[in-house]
Amino acid sequence: MIQRIAKYALSGLIIPMAISCQIHSAQQDTVLEEWPEITMEAKPWTRWWWMGNAVDEKNLGKLLAEYDEVGLGGVEIAPIYGAKGYEDRYLDFLSPEWLSMLDYTVSKANDLNMGVDLTQGTGWPFGGPQVSVEDAASRIIIQEVKLNIGSPTQVKFEKKRERDPDAALLAVMAFGPDGESKNITEHLDANGNLNWTEKGNWQIKAIYLGKTGQMVKRAAPGGVGFTLDHYSKQAVHNYLQYFEKAFQGNPPNIRAFYNDSFEVYGADFTPKYFDEFKNRRGYDLKDKIYLLTQNDSTEEVVRVKSDYRETLHELLLENFTNQWTEHAHKLGKKTKNQAHGSPGNLLDLYAAVDIPEVETFGSSYFPIPGLRRDSADIRNVDPDPLMLKFASSAAHLSGKDLVSCETFTWLGEHFKSSFAQMKPEVEQAFLAGVNHIFYHGVTYSPEDVPFPGWLFYASLNLTQQNSLWPHFRSFNDYIARCQSILQSGNADNEILMYWPVYDVWANPEGMMEMISVHHVDHWLHPTQFYKQTTDLIEKGYSVDFISDKMISGAKSSDGQILTGAKATGAKVLIIPETKFMPLETFENILKLAHNGATVIFQEKPNTIPGLASFKEDQVIMDRKWNELNLRNANRPLTHGKGKIILSGQLQKALEAEQIYRERLTDTGLKFIRRSLPNQKYYYLVNHGPDDIDEEIEINYNAESVILMDPLSGKTGKAKNAKTGKNSTVRVQLKAGESIILNAIKTGSAGKNPWNYSGDIASTQTIEGPWKLTFEAGGPTLPGPVTMDQIGVWTGQGDEEKDHFSGQATYSTMFEIQNLKDAKHLLEFENLHESVKVWINDQYVGQVWSIPFQINISDHLKQGQNSIRLEVANLMANRIRHMDKKGQEWRNYHEINFVNIDYKNFDASGWHVMPSGIAGKVNLVSYIKQ
Numbered sequence: 054m055i056q057r058i059a060k061y062a063l064s065g066l067i068i069p070m071a072i073s074c075q076i077h078s079a080q081q082d083t084v085l086e087e088w089p090e091i092t093m094e095a096k097p098w099t100r101w102w103w104m105g106n107a108v109d110e111k112n113l114g115k116l117l118a119e120y121d122e123v124g125l126g127g128v129e130i131a132p133i134y135g136a137k138g139y140e141d142r143y144l145d146f147l148s149p150e151w152l153s154m155l156d157y158t159v160s161k162a163n164d165l166n167m168g169v170d171l172t173q174g175t176g177w178p179f180g181g182p183q184v185s186v187e188d189a190a191s192r193i194i195i196q197e198v199k200l201n202i203g204s205p206t207q208v209k210f211e212k213k214r215e216r217d218p219d220a221a222l223l224a225v226m227a228f229g230p231d232g233e234s235k236n237i238t239e240h241l242d243a244n245g246n247l248n249w250t251e252k253g254n255w256q257i258k259a260i261y262l263g264k265t266g267q268m269v270k271r272a273a274p275g276g277v278g279f280t281l282d283h284y285s286k287q288a289v290h291n292y293l294q295y296f297e298k299a300f301q302g303n304p305p306n307i308r309a310f311y312n313d314s315f316e317v318y319g320a321d322f323t324p325k326y327f328d329e330f331k332n333r334r335g336y337d338l339k340d341k342i343y344l345l346t347q348n349d350s351t352e353e354v355v356r357v358k359s360d361y362r363e364t365l366h367e368l369l370l371e372n373f374t375n376q377w378t379e380h381a382h383k384l385g386k387k388t389k390n391q392a393h394g395s396p397g398n399l400l401d402l403y404a405a406v407d408i409p410e411v412e413t414f415g416s417s418y419f420p421i422p423g424l425r426r427d428s429a430d431i432r433n434v435d436p437d438p439l440m441l442k443f444a445s446s447a448a449h450l451s452g453k454d455l456v457s458c459e460t461f462t463w464l465g466e467h468f469k470s471s472f473a474q475m476k477p478e479v480e481q482a483f484l485a486g487v488n489h490i491f492y493h494g495v496t497y498s499p500e501d502v503p504f505p506g507w508l509f510y511a512s513l514n515l516t517q518q519n520s521l522w523p524h525f526r527s528f529n530d531y532i533a534r535c536q537s538i539l540q541s542g543n544a545d546n547e548i549l550m551y552w553p554v555y556d557v558w559a560n561p562e563g564m565m566e567m568i569s570v571h572h573v574d575h576w577l578h579p580t581q582f583y584k585q586t587t588d589l590i591e592k593g594y595s596v597d598f599i600s601d602k603m604i605s606g607a608k609s610s611d612g613q614i615l616t617g618a619k620a621t622g623a624k625v626l627i628i629p630e631t632k633f634m635p636l637e638t639f640e641n642i643l644k645l646a647h648n649g650a651t652v653i654f655q656e657k658p659n660t661i662p663g664l665a666s667f668k669e670d671q672v673i674m675d676r677k678w679n680e681l682n683l684r685n686a687n688r689p690l691t692h693g694k695g696k697i698i699l700s701g702q703l704q705k706a707l708e709a710e711q712i713y714r715e716r717l718t719d720t721g722l723k724f725i726r727r728s729l730p731n732q733k734y735y736y737l738v739n740h741g742p743d744d745i746d747e748e749i750e751i752n753y754n755a756e757s758v759i760l761m762d763p764l765s766g767k768t769g770k771a772k773n774a775k776t777g778k779n780s781t782v783r784v785q786l787k788a789g790e791s792i793i794l795n796a797i798k799t800g801s802a803g804k805n806p807w808n809y810s811g812d813i814a815s816t817q818t819i820e821g822p823w824k825l826t827f828e829a830g831g832p833t834l835p836g837p838v839t840m841d842q843i844g845v846w847t848g849q850g851d852e853e854k855d856h857f858s859g860q861a862t863y864s865t866m867f868e869i870q871n872l873k874d875a876k877h878l879l880e881f882e883n884l885h886e887s888v889k890v891w892i893n894d895q896y897v898g899q900v901w902s903i904p905f906q907i908n909i910s911d912h913l914k915q916g917q918n919s920i921r922l923e924v925a926n927l928m929a930n931r932i933r934h935m936d937k938k939g940q941e942w943r944n945y946h947e948i949n950f951v952n953i954d955y956k957n958f959d960a961s962g963w964h965v966m967p968s969g970i971a972g973k974v975n976l977v978s979y980i981k982q
Contacts, residue, residue: 106273178317222259224238227256309388334664336665412458427469440573447598463513466953477740545728810876821843833857874981884901
């Protein structure tokens with residue numbers, strides 16, 4: 054991208070841009086003192102549900118223009134089931150008519166400078182009518198028979214099982230009491246009768262290749278069919294060729310193909326699995342197949358299951374992820390993939406695509422005063438931000454620019470989520486390394502469909518019919534500013550933490566180990582990897598995760614560990630408590646240290662994974678470990694050009710190596726850093742219960758620091774000073790606020806000073822009478838009213854107002870007799886849910902996040918002032934009214950519409966949600982500092 058001077062309008066405020074910053078701006082020498090350019094990828098994108106594929110050019114063009122107007126940067130087309138009664142509008146997926154609509158969408162999006170991604174199927178997971186039974190998701194079926202053979206015995210095995218008509222018998226194995234195995238398949242006659250006479254107590258296992266029978270979930274017209282066998286190279290090839298044929302050599306001008314989370318239930322096998330396993334693991338799995346059905350923790354069970362799961366991972370990586378990405382690149386497209394939920398090594402799967410994607414599911418707890426979190430309206434699952442770091446780590450270590458996130462899935466019950474609730478959730482994703490937000494989601498809904506339009510069964514419903522839509526732009530602008538920073542330069546994380554995936558694969562329970570978002574308490578939380586990483590991050594260290602494969606390709610240069618040409622260098626590699634580590638990984642770690650890296654072992658890795666050669670490999674590992682002579686904990690051992698340290702006290706060992714934490718976390722702040730030549734960005738968030746006004750220390754020797762407020766877009770030069778190798782910066786953040794520090798190493802930033810707040814000089818409550826006028830919404834527009842004191846419009850005994858969802862305006866006059874040279878903030882005690890503010894008919898800005906306040910200093914005048922406050926509430930009250938009246942508004946094929954507990958949705962029993970401005974509106978004047 055050519056560097057240029059740019060300007061961009063956000064929320065009606067023209068903000069001057071300095072020389073624009075392209076992603077990964079390592080070659081850029083100019084210090085960025087202003088906001089980087091707001092590109093289409095800096096803006097938030099959204100998943101765009103095409104219900105029934107019932108799309109047309111008129112509505113496509115209109116909706117895309119409206120998305121652009123509110124600040125969305127792109128759409129991710131997801132064809133899905135349709136609404137009943139509109140079947141005559143349905144288009145079959147990949148039909149000529151459908152492809153024509155796709156081409157129109159891309160053309161219109163290009164005109165608006167918006168991007169388009171496309172899921173390569175309908176619903177999820179990949180599958181459809183083109184997937185034959187042979188190419189469908191497969192499973193292994195093991196049938197057991199116990200025999201005490203002393204004379205000729207006949208047992209019949211079905212070549213085609215009655216309960217599984219698509220299952221095919223692969224082998225019959227006999228196992229003796231001492232684990233002796235015999236392949237006795239040749240003793241089956243044509244009718245499946247086993248004629249075998251060897252004496253002894255035998256356990257007979259019949260092994261079948263079965264099919265899961267899973268169909269595509271939530272399929273759109275033209276997309277119904279079996280799910281794909283992701284482990285089969287031929288099946289994946291056939292699937293991708295179907296799309297190439299449909300495109301007829303002219304693929305759509307989209308940015309990327311997209312794949313949702315791995316939800317191929319029970320898919321634990323593939324036709325060529327046994328051959329692949331023997332080639333990769335060095336023994337025949339059929340000889341140990343009886344161990345896969347056992348759930349005890351004996352050594353052989355654990356080792357065989359680990360080998361079985363590792364093989365599934367390799368097949369998924371090579372035959373699906375790599376092949377899919379190569380196919381996309383051949384068509385000139387990128388790939389965007391959610392690896393979680395699969396049985397594979399998430400780090401390697403994420404790293405194999407162009408844009409790794411995670412998801413937030415459910416609602417997190419934040420101790421921010423006043424933040425609403427009703428237990429009745431949230432799912433019983435707490436998102437873990439550490440889960441998001443698997444994708445961001447893979448991107449950082451493989452040199453990928455973007456880390457996307459499916460955001461706000463089931464954040465709360467339908468129609469009840471506010472921008473104030475969304476903000477800390479998206480900030481938590483930013484802190485974990487996400488820099489490319491995708492909403493979940495926006496539904497295509499034609500203009501002639503009455504309120505509330507077409508809606509997807511899972512919240513969040515960010516559609517044009519949402520009463521918050523006219524206030525959506527300010528929320529999107531906040532995200533765009535944040536992402537313009539978080540997409541600049543390189544991630545700046547000093548620690549690489551080894552993820553012992555073989556410990557996960559060694560779980561003795563079950564067969565296939567699904568590494569999913571919803572089961573982190575099973576595979577993640579109990580581990581030292583999780584405990585040590587969490588502790589280090591809370592203490593103020595920045596951490597990325599690294600896999601065995603990434604270690605094998607890493608290099609050491611000038612004491613830094615590098616994993617790719619564009620990857621950020623790290624200062625240290627930490628090996629947490631690890632039970633299973635391959636000998637090759639151990640040797641690669643020693644090689645890194647020998648070439649100059651610093652490596653810290655929490656303790657010696659216990660043993661080698663797998664079955665075939667672990668005893669021989671264990672001898673080699675033990676010998677090499679003993680040769681290190683790491684007997685003195687915490688004392689570094691020189692190993693070639695680098696160091697190896699054995700220490701159970703990781704922070705102490707890091708400090709001894711002069712790898713220091715960011716002490717700013719002692720205040721309760723959370724942070725993430727981005728590094729550019731001659732400067733660093735610190736994105737700081739206060740998710741704690743207390744306001745912060747302190748001189749914080751940052752681990753960067755900055756000559757000057759610019760404070761950048763992503764909420765308002767305002768910037769100013771901070772009060773800062775050098776302290777040896779570090780700097781101090783004065784930061785004021787109330788609970789719920791965020792700020793960006795632009796720390797410049799050399800050169801003075803020619804900026805106006807940041808407007809800090811001193812002590813409160815005065816507080817003036819803006820009294821009534823207030824006129825309340827209902828501007829837009831429904832089901833009807835109540836008439837205007839006058840209120841002696843400002844308050845919510847609900848719960849006042851007026852059912853028309855209780856039912857109303859939309860926008861209403863409060864207005865009054867107030868007087869200032871002594872307009873001091875001070876910082877004047879308009880502060881709301883409580884707000885339901887968003888307000889646009891005008892002072893003296895001049896637009897000031899919008900308030901939608903905690904703390905509910907806005908600086909109005911530049912718009913006040915001596916004497917009389919007018920104030921106008923346009924408030925948008927939630928959709929909940931109008932939906933409640935419709936359900937109480939028994940109005941039919943949800944009528945879809947497939948899952949129809951469900952509540953947060955996946956039961957039939959019914960809002961008729963809800964309480965009326967407060968709407969409007971609650972409590973006082975105060976003009977608070979602070980002494981400038």
